[in-house]
Amino acid sequence: MSDNLQMNMDEEYLPLRDVVFNTLRQAILTGEMKPGERLMEIHLANKLGVSRTPIREAIRKLELEGLVIMIPRRGAEVAQITWKNLKDVLEVRRALDVLAIELACERMEREELDRLYQACEYFKKATESQDARVIAEADVDLHDIIVKATRNNRLIQLVNNLSEQMYRYRFEYIKDKTQHSRLVREHYEMHEAICAKDKEKAAIAVRKHIDNQEEAIIKQLQLEKDSYKN
């Protein structure tokens, strides 16, 4: 792990455990902490300048999110991402994203539809910028609008969690310029389908969207496998 973890302290008040939780989660999702790497309490406590208690509590939450696995009396380590695991996540995510867009068809209001359209436009512009971080953020914002329109907090939470599980791969995926026009098109398709309240068309569009993502991630994983030979 690179030795420059930094905590974001400028929130008005958050218990340290939550600050630590966010910090570690971020480090894991961005790949700064590699799968298999151990999370040692004293080490982390020193690095982040807090005591071990908040570290431990943060790890408990990461454990339940599936980002780290615990081995009793040995400690926690960053969860390995296996191919199987990823396929499982995507399988579930596909179903939930379909549900989300179907509900969005029913429940999205005019004002949100407008914002969704703006987000589509903004995403298009973002792809032209060639800056992967900007593109990724625009993508997240767009999908967020759809998911929030479901008005279903449980669904929102689950979809967000599942999406996060593969952030690091999506990042690589989004760098692939050849996909950009397709992504832009699919976003517009989704917007159209929701406007028309056409659930079937919407479902088909999201499925395609996720299928593409899955394919890209698998390709990505294949590359890593080849280069690291594990």
Place this chain on the structure above:
Amino acid sequence: MSDNLQMNMDEEYLPLRDVVFNTLRQAILTGEMKPGERLMEIHLANKLGVSRTPIREAIRKLELEGLVIMIPRRGAEVAQITWKNLKDVLEVRRALDVLAIELACERMEREELDRLYQACEYFKKATESQDARVIAEADVDLHDIIVKATRNNRLIQLVNNLSEQMYRYRFEYIKDKTQHSRLVREHYEMHEAICAKDKEKAAIAVRKHIDNQEEAIIKQLQLEKDSYKN
């Protein structure tokens, strides 16, 4: 809360935090701890005969499961179950149960199909026993066979979690004898559909199953509302 929480200590080794976690979760799901009730650390620590540390770590996990909500510097309390919240959970569960049975159609093996049939028969016998606990257990076993057949660990975990969220209502639901024959029939329908690998028929059957459950739970909630006038 009744003052006789008991921890299950006979496992070979589980960290105290996990024992506490299971104990508290059980207490919440069975209704022994009522929504809105505060979880005070010292109190719980004394009652369970451990220090505050494992209590705190258990609460962190309950928090992420949505069973308790945290108010900073005020502590945790058992999450209120609102109507909205229940509808949200059921909405997601419906989608995931459909996914599960569809995958089961693809992946269930001969031996599991046999066990599923046995579970159907056993459930039928259980309804005759009139013992709600026996019936509930038979029902859980049956659905477990289907969900496990998906081979998708993430899905298994999520469905189990969502099911648990309404254990206390299902319990009342299952006492309603007029529903029994319908439940038995629906179970056989599911088994048949999976045998035939007929995803559509299977999906329809589960949806009906959950719709019934939803209706019954809503009725139940209505009753409580009337009797407590809140």
Place this chain on the structure above:
DNA sequence: TTGTACTAAATTTTATACAATCTGAAACTA
């Protein structure tokens, strides 16, 4: 060289101590 027993170091697990914050009631003011 390999295998085993023993010891020391590292690490997690649990308990306790201290600090910060909140709550609620009594005292006080207008």
Place this chain on the structure above:
DNA sequence: TAGTTTCAGATTGTATAAAATTTAGTACAA
């Protein structure tokens, strides 16, 4: 009386200490 202030007690948040366990290293015998 209504509203504010103050303060004690309760409770959470954080840090540190003690206990239990695992890991790793070393010495010694086969």
